[in-house]
Amino acid sequence: ADTIPNVGMVTIGDIGDVDDIHPKDKKTLGERLALYARGMIYGEDVTYRPPVCREASFDGEKVTLKFSDAGEGLYETKKHKFLAVYDDGAEREVPYEICGDSVKLNCDGKAPAEICFCFDNESPVFLYSSVGLPVSPFRIKL
Secondary structure (H helix, E strand, C coil): CCCCCCCCCCCCCCCCECCECCCCCHHHHHHHHHHHHHHHCCCCCCCCCCCEEEEEEECCCEEEEEEECCCCCEEECCCCCEEEECCCCCEEEECEEEECCEEEEECCCCCCCEEEECCCCCCCCCEEECCCCECCCEEEEC
8 A cells, every 4th residue: 555556444443243244333444545535545644644653763671663644643542552572572562651642662672573553453443633543553662
């Protein structure tokens, strides 16, 4: 979707069903697809892409995740699990805070090799852009 012209992606991690790729909530899916068409095809000035984690950095204490297309910032409707994966293969759920278009993860001074968010095909997404589009699940290397 990032490299081919006129191709896009909407996320359904909040309305889908783990056991069925076809979401029961067709209205929300249709609204997201229509919004994408309004922005990409018709050129309207709307936030139509889902937030995507584009950058992860470690400052010696915390990991900062930066998101594109967050609108006026991110919000959540329920708590999530951000998973830090270390070079030795150890995985640890880490506490976090949302700061505008970023999420800061408290890694207690230990740099992870990567961060995972809803990347297990089972975790629903409850993290949204200010316009109500869910964040795309991801796995990002530091």
